[in-house]
Amino acid sequence: MAYEAAAEMTADEIDETLSAMARAATDLLQECEAAQQRMEEWNDLSEAEIRDRAGQPGLPYRPERVLLSLRLQLATDSAKMYRVAAREFVSWWADAAMAAWKSSVLGTPIVRARVGGAAPGTLMTKEELALLPAVDEHTRQLVELSVFLGVPDAMGETPVLPDDEPEARRQRLWGDFWIEHRIPALPEPQELDLLLAHAPEHAAECLRITAAAVIQAALAGQRISEMEDNDGPWKSAEMAEYDCLSEQLSSVTTRLADFAQAITVSLPEVRAAHSDRGDDFG
Numbered sequence: 001m002a003y004e005a006a007a008e009m010t011a012d013e014i015d016e017t018l019s020a021m022a023r024a025a026t027d028l029l030q031e032c033e034a035a036q037q038r039m040e041e042w043n044d045l046s047e048a049e050i051r052d053r054a055g056q057p058g059l060p061y062r063p064e065r066v067l068l069s070l071r072l073q074l075a076t077d078s079a080k081m082y083r084v085a086a087r088e089f090v091s092w093w094a095d096a097a098m099a100a101w102k103s104s105v106l107g108t109p110i111v112r113a114r115v116g117g118a119a120p121g122t123l124m125t126k127e128e129l130a131l132l133p134a135v136d137e138h139t140r141q142l143v144e145l146s147v148f149l150g151v152p153d154a155m156g157e158t159p160v161l162p163d164d165e166p167e168a169r170r171q172r173l174w175g176d177f178w179i180e181h182r183i184p185a186l187p188e189p190q191e192l193d194l195l196l197a198h199a200p201e202h203a204a205e206c207l208r209i210t211a212a213a214v215i216q217a218a219l220a221g222q223r224i225s226e227m228e229d230n231d232g233p234w235k236s237a238e239m240a241e242y243d244c245l246s247e248q249l250s251s252v253t254t255r256l257a258d259f260a261q262a263i264t265v266s267l268p269e270v271r272a273a274h275s276d277r278g279d280d281f282g
C-alpha cells in the first residue's frame with residue numbers, strides 16, 4: 001500500500017482521476033440540490049398546515065401533523081448533510097486539481113497519496129500520511145492553543161491534529177483557509193500570476209475568473225460575520241447588502257466546483273504549454 005501511495009502519477013492517470021472526480025461531483029451536487037428541494041417542499045407543506053390548523057378541530061398532536069413534522073426534520077437533516085458532504089467532496093477535487101496544476105507548471109512529480117490526501121470518508125496509514133505536506137506551523141500553533149485551552153477552534157470543529165481522519169488532513173493541508181472559510185487554500189495573487197504565466201489565454205482567463213469567484217464568495221462570509229456582530233439597527237442598504245452576501249456565500253461550493261472544473265479541463269493544455277519551458281517559482 002505504501003509503495004502504491006508513493007508511486008508517481010502519470011499525466012494520463014491524473015487527467016483520468018480528475019475527470020472521474022468531476023463526474024462524481026456533478027452527481028453529488030445534483031443529489032444535494034434534490035435534497036434541498038425536498039426540504040423546501042416539506043417546509044411549504046408544514047407552513048400550509050400551520051395556516052390551516054386554526055380552522056381544523058381536533059387534537060393538536062394528530063398523527064398526520066406529527067408525521068409531517070418528522071418528515072420536515074428528516075428532510076432538513078438530509079439537506080444539511082448533503083451540503084456538508086458536497087463541500088468536502090468538491091474541496092477534495094479542487095485541492096487535487098490545484099496540486100496537479102502546480103505539478104504541471106513546476107515539472108515536479110505528484111504521488112497518489114497527495115491526490116487522495118483530502119478524500120472524505122477515508123482513512124490513511126502512517127506511511128501515506130508521511131507523504132503529505134507537513135502541517136503548517138501557524139495552524140499547528142493555533143490547534144495546540146485550542147487544545148491547551150480545552151476549547152474547539154473558531155468553526156466549532158474537531159481540533160486539528162495530524163492524524164488519519166479526513167478533517168484533520170483537510171486542516172493539515174489547507175490550514176486557516178479551511179478553518180475560517182471551509183474551502184481549500186487557493187493560490188495567493190502572486191502565485192496565481194506565476195501559475196498562469198504561460199497558460200493559453202482562454203484557459204488563463206477562465207482560471208482567473210473562477211478563482212476570483214470563489215474568493216468573492218468566501219469573503220462574503222467574512223463580511224456577513226462582521227455585519228452580524230453589529231448589534232445596532234440595520235438600514236435598508238445594509239439589509240440589501242446582507243441578502244446579496246448571503247446569496248454569494250451559499251454559492252461557495254458550486255463556485256469551487258467551477259474552479260476545479262476549469263483546472264480539470266485546462267490541465268492538458270497548461271501541461272503542454274509548460275512541457276518545454278522548465279518554469280519555476282524562483
